[in-house]
Amino acid sequence: MRLAQTTTRRLAGSAAVLASAVLATALSTSAPATAVEAAAWAPADTAEITPGVQMYTDGAQCTGNFVFSDGAGNTYVGYAAHCAGTGAATDTDGCDAQSLPLGTRVTFARGGSLVSGGTEVGQGTLAYSSWLTMQQRGETDANACAYNDFALVKVDAADVSKVNPSMPFWGGPVALNTDGSAAGESVYSFGNSSLRGGVEALSPKQGASLGADGEGWTHPVYTVTPGVPGDSGSAFLDAEGNALGTLSTLALAPLAGSNGVGDLNRELGYAQQHGGIGGLALVPGTEPFSPLL
Structure with a gap:
């Protein structure tokens, strides 16, 4: 989780950061992505790498959001760019904040807690970071610098057979949300913090x-x-089950207890335009969206 001094706090952190959290109480709009047909995904009820999977990067734990693919047939899981950050939780400007480099190894896991990293279910490589890309380009859009907090981890070829793009519990995503969300609209998420x-x-x-x-x-x-903390990067669906955004921050003021969710249409559009991954697109879930608790 990111923290802007008095307003927001980052949701990613090392085990030490998570433990202290327990003791203390984490562009322009581009064309919509086109959904990609999958050749074969693991069954949703047995898949080990899905939206909501825990992702460990140099000791910091985050939550995977959606599954993506590219024109070459590679598979990616998204999370927050700050999950690979090397600075403090108060570093919120992606155009200045420091990050681990592309190529950094990331572990997919289940059942991680404060005392254990859980069971490893796969590996991947950091393949895109909005923070690194914006810094390389010299981005000057203040809103992009503040809110474009999106990264992609390329799943190792040996582990792609473990992937399913459906969100646990809720199903979906149906497609990409391209028109944002209105005040009062229902949203659905699946965080997987080690704190739980x-x-x-x-x-x-x-x-x-x-x-x-x-x-x-x-x-x-x-x-x-x-x-x-630990929910960083997790997926948000809108009321129709479309992929709305990715969790980035926890607000301390003025809307205490609210979360900041990056707009996926803008984040993905930026990656498509500047990330160097041809044919990058959201993969829809294999399971229907079911918003009933």
């Missing part, structure tokens, strides 16, 4: 959008319960 001790029954969250900020780059939301 590997109990995924605590992961599904439902709430409401507060609209959009940053000229559409971010959506403040309230959910029950709010995202906490």
Whole structure:
């Protein structure tokens, strides 16, 4: 989780950061991505790498959001760019914040907690970071610098057979949300913080959008319960089951307890335009969206 001094806190962190959290209480709009047909995915009920999988990067734990593919047939899992950050939780400007380089290894895991990294279920490589890309380009859009917090981990070829693109519990995503969210619209998420001790029954969250900020780059939301350290990067669906965004921050003020959700349409559009991955697109889930608790 990112923290902007008095307003927001990052949701990623090392085991030490997570432990202290327990003790203390984490462009322009591009054309929509085209859904990609998958040759074969693992069955949703047995897949080990899905939206909501825990992702460990140099000791920091985050939550995977959606599955993506490219024109060469590679498979990616998204998470927050700050999950590979090397600075403090107060580093919120992606155009200045430091990050591990592309090529950094990332571990997919299940059941991680404060005392254990859980069971490793696969490996991948950091293949795109909005932070690194914006710095390389000399990005000057203040909203992009503040809210474009998106990265892609390329799943190792040996582990692609373990992947399913459906969100646990909720199903979907149906497609990419291209028109944002209005205040009061229902949202759905699945965070998998180590703070929950590997109990995924605590992961599904439902709430409401507060609209959009940053000229559409971010959506403040309230959910029950709010995202906490380790939930960083997790997926948000809109009321129709479309992929709305990715969890980035926890607000301390003025909307205490709300989360900042990066707009996936803008984040993915930026990656498509500047990330150097040809044919990059969201992969829809194999399971229908089911918003009933």
